[in-house]
Amino acid sequence: MRVIDVSQITEAIAKLCIEANYELPDDVYQALKEALEKEKSPVGKAVLSMILENAELARQRVAPICQDCGLAVVFLEIGQEVHFTGGSLKEAIYEGVRKGYKEGYLRKSTCHPFTRANVGDNTPPVIHYDIVPGDKVRIVVAPKGGGSENMSMVTMLKPADGLEGVIETVVNRVKEAGGNPCPPIIVGVGVGGTFERSAFLAKKALLRPVGKPNPDVELAKVEQEILERINKLGIGPMGWGGTVTALAVHFEMEPVHIASLPCAVNINCHVARHKEIII
Amino acid sequence: MGDVIRLTTPLTDEDILKLKAGDNVLISGVIYTGRDAAHKRMIEALEKGEELPFDVKGQIIYYVGPSPARPGRPVGAAGPTTSYRMNPYAPKLIALGLKGMIGKGKMSQEVKEHCQKYKAVYFGAVGGCGALLSQRIKKAEIIAYEDLGPEAVRRLEVEDFPVIVVYDAHGGDLEEMGIKEYRVEG
């Protein structure tokens, strides 16, 4: 058994919230650079150059990459041999979010659903716990912007709709979203289990390094096909026309109920933030 | 891309009429911020016959909720938010003389028509470029609804703030043009 004081979790979460909002991950940066090469539209190229320049400025701590510093989505993989002491793990995570968003000059974006009153400290985060073998704790913080999250969806297709139905759903969703989610986007697709499991898979798909294909060759082909269809839509960077609408499509699949074909599409903007640490 | 057009606020009908969808524009002068919650309050104020926090005539509203300013800076990251959420409010403000909105994504047909009827323009700024755009903001001051935090109405002084014309006052639409040009059938 390994003992970990929860204060360590608070510190780690705070640091990850700040780093995620100022340092665009290298894989995303590289994908954007390649997009700049590929993009045919001059307007689109200008947008991509600006995005790359912005990433540099944020890295120098001029300001966060985006003013929407996201709702903090936290993934925790906890080794089953770990024992937490020093207080509530959940409270420690909340405290980490409070601290990170305050000390990092990050925008607090959580509010009451109807009065719209700002909570003031960006809590509550969305936390996904997973218990895994071992004595380590892996934490991923993925702040998620509202603009792209608003363009996401879960739909319950009929089994007869099949793979083609899923592909249609994804492509149509991206088409309707147009410039709203700040393209070039990364598209997470989740098909599996129940309603909420699909949504979770689609979210998790966004954590994969950009463009890293699904290890299943057939699924990797589907990812490629959806990506090609999306990039034929002509939406382009910021929706102002162009050949690069999406940087990648990540598809995650699991078995479903015999009556169902749940399909989730989680769209991420080019500010695809995620930072991780292993304690 | 064509030449860059420089504009200084407040804007006149003449300024607006020479703009075409796809034009790159650098804006200097004063612009105002407002997003969902501030718009809701402004429209409620109008319905009650109250004054708006600023006179919208000739002005530009930037759909943005900046992040907190780091010490020594006037404002934090300040890129555009998605504009369609302001669809219910924008036409009323355009009818009152608002000349421009800055945001991202599509707006409604009604907004487009109001741009033509009242000579206004919908500008797009690059989303997710908050750090870069913040450098073009020289001063920021909250002028109303401070309790709304990031959504408070701010008066910004900008210099060469880069935008592109998305809807012009002649019915031009950059998104439509762009998609038509780059869409591949099949």
Ligand code: SF4
């Ligand atoms: S969609 Fe992403 S890049 Fe665009 S404003 Fe929101 S968080 Fe920023």
